Amino acid sequence: MSSALKTPLTNLQQELLQLYAREISDEDLINIKELIGRYFAQRLTKLADDAWDTNGWTQQEMEDILNDPNQ
Numbered sequence: 001m002s003s004a005l006k007t008p009l010t011n012l013q014q015e016l017l018q019l020y021a022r023e024i025s026d027e028d029l030i031n032i033k034e035l036i037g038r039y040f041a042q043r044l045t046k047l048a049d050d051a052w053d054t055n056g057w058t059q060q061e062m063e064d065i066l067n068d069p070n071q
Helices: 011-020 026-055 059-067
Strands: none
């Protein structure tokens, strides 16, 4: 049985594998995870802000969307 991957790694996975090939401290690992998390949180916030502006939502409409049990 072949142990080759059936799907290629993404560019992000390849970059992270190169980064993690080096031994780093636990503190650095925690900092890197937090940095990646902040990056994606900021990106998501930007997308949400853009959607808000594009759709002209009010605060009440946003609260309705966030509290919709079907979401």
